[in-house]
Amino acid sequence: MGKDVAERVVIKLGGGLLTDKSSLCTAKYEVIAEIAIAIAELVRRGIFVIIVHGAGSFGHLKAKSWQLHLGRNDEISGGMELKSQDEAISSVRRDMDELNEILVAELSRNGVASTIHPPREWVVGSGVGFKGDVSRFATSRCGQVPITFGDVVTCDPPVDFGILSGDDLVYRIGTEVPGVSRIIFAMGDVDGIMSGLPEDDTSLLLNSWRPGEALIGEHHSNIDVTGGIFLKSERASQAAANGIEVMMIKGLRERIIAAGSGEDCVGTKIFA
Numbered sequence: 001m002g003k004d005v006a007e008r009v010v011i012k013l014g015g016g017l018l019t020d021k022s023s024l025c026t027a028k029y030e031v032i033a034e035i036a037i038a039i040a041e042l043v044r045r046g047i048f049v050i051i052v053h054g055a056g057s058f059g060h061l062k063a064k065s066w067q068l069h070l071g072r073n074d075e076i077s078g079g080m081e082l083k084s085q086d087e088a089i090s091s092v093r094r095d096m097d098e099l100n101e102i103l104v105a106e107l108s109r110n111g112v113a114s115t116i117h118p119p120r121e122w123v124v125g126s127g128v129g130f131k132g133d134v135s136r137f138a139t140s141r142c143g144q145v146p147i148t149f150g151d152v153v154t155c156d157p158p159v160d161f162g163i164l165s166g167d168d169l170v171y172r173i174g175t176e177v178p179g180v181s182r183i184i185f186a187m188g189d190v191d192g193i194m195s196g197l198p199e200d201d202t203s204l205l206l207n208s209w210r211p212g213e214a215l216i217g218e219h220h221s222n223i224d225v226t227g228g229i230f231l232k233s234e235r236a237s238q239a240a241a242n243g244i245e246v247m248m249i250k251g252l253r254e255r256i257i258a259a260g261s262g263e264d265c266v267g268t269k270i271f272a
Contacts, residue, residue, distance in 0.1 A: 008048040008138075008179045009260050011039070012170045012232075015056025015150070016188035017251040018099065025058050025095055027102050031251070035186070036106035038256035043112055043143050045261060050137050050173060050180075051103075051114075051147045052166045055092075058099040059150060060225055062092050063163055068152055069126075069225035071159035089152045089161060093120060100149055113144045119151040119164050126153060126162035128171055128235070138177045148173075150226065165226035171235040175242045183239050184259045185232055186251030192268030193233065193248055209248075210271040211237045233270070241272035 013035060020026040042049050055063075063069060066078035066088035073085065082088045097118070104114050123132035130153070137146045150166040174183045189198055196203035196216050209215070215233055236246045249255045249267035258265040 007046075007181055008050060008177060009042065009182045009184065010050045010052065010170055010174045010177075010180055011184045011186060011256065011260060012166055013051060013053040013103075013251065014185065014187045015054030015058075015060065015166075017056075017186055018053060018103070018188075019056030019058055021056045021060065023057055024061050025098070027058075027099060029102070032103055032106050034253040035251060035256065036103070036110045036112070038253045038260070039107060039145065040110035040112050041257050042260045043145065046142065047260060048140070048142065048179070049145050049260065050140075050177070051145055052169045052173065053100070053103060053147070053149045054166045055096060055099070055150045058095040059092050059163075062088055062095070063152070063225045068092065068161065069163040071155060071162055085161075092152050093118075096149055096151055100147065104147065107145065115140060115144060115146050117146055117148040119148060119153050119169065123151075123153045123164055125155050126164045126168075128168045130164055130168065130172070132172075134173045134176045137173050138179070163225050165231060167226065167231050167235045171239050174239045174244055180244060182245045182247070182260065182262060183236065184256065185236060185246070185248040186256055187248060188251060191250045191266055193229070205266070206268050208269045208271060209233065209237075236270040237272055240270050246270040 062080055065080050066085050067076050107114055123130050125131050140146045151164055153164045155162045174180045191205045193206045193209045194203040240246045247259045247267045247269055249259050255265050
């Protein structure tokens with residue numbers, strides 16, 4: 001890519017990286033601080049960074065309890081000190097804003113300015129076919145990082161609302177915004193796609209993965225309202241089919257910097 005063309009990198013910060021997914025609204029502050037340092041370094045190198053982050057325990061637990069991913073159902077009673085799905089929607093959105101603010105504050109501490117694009121303000125519909133113009137992510141000035149995240153969005157009646165996954169946002173932004181050369185999925189507890197379950201000591205890192213090859217992972221359906229590693233890998237391979245370099249890595253400072261800069265990095269390269 002010529003130097004006169006802005007090089008853009010989309011970085012997906014997983015909810016399991018930023019939060020303790022088992023404990024309601026619990027951020028991993030030290031991890032977020034390290035991530036902010038990495039993003040600042042990429043910006044210093046002249047790379048245009050676009051961030052999409054997950055919800056983790058700031059979104060999935062309440063959304064699952066109130067079945068927000070399934071749309072309107074006035075018979076649902078999900079508890080958690082909430083009285084209706086509409087109250088749950090407002091509560092989840094406040095929680096997502098809180099997580100976003102923690103990340104934005106850390107970026108600011110490292111001299112990185114950001115613009116926030118909550119999907120509830122510009123998206124209709126969930127899934128990869130959502131209606132919304134991602135060209136807003138192409139207009140940021142150098143050094144200014146646009147940020148968006150998984151969110152509760154409006155859907156057409158009778159569904160009324162649903163959950164838009166950050167992985168669907170990553171795919172659309174990565175393939176529709178000009179100049180995106182790389183997509184990085186930064187995850188919490190694994191080096192990339194593994195040959196077995198993460199907690200299995202015999203599991204080995206797969207240096208590459210493509211559709212049709214074995215994919216062993218966990219989808220915590222009791223708390224997760226998106227598709228976990230299975231949706232992530234599907235969207236990653238679809239992006240790779242569009243000529244974009246896609247890596248899944250552990251979200252450590254050094255690895256985010258290396259992968260975001262196009263350097264060799266421990267992780268899994270995704271192919272179409």
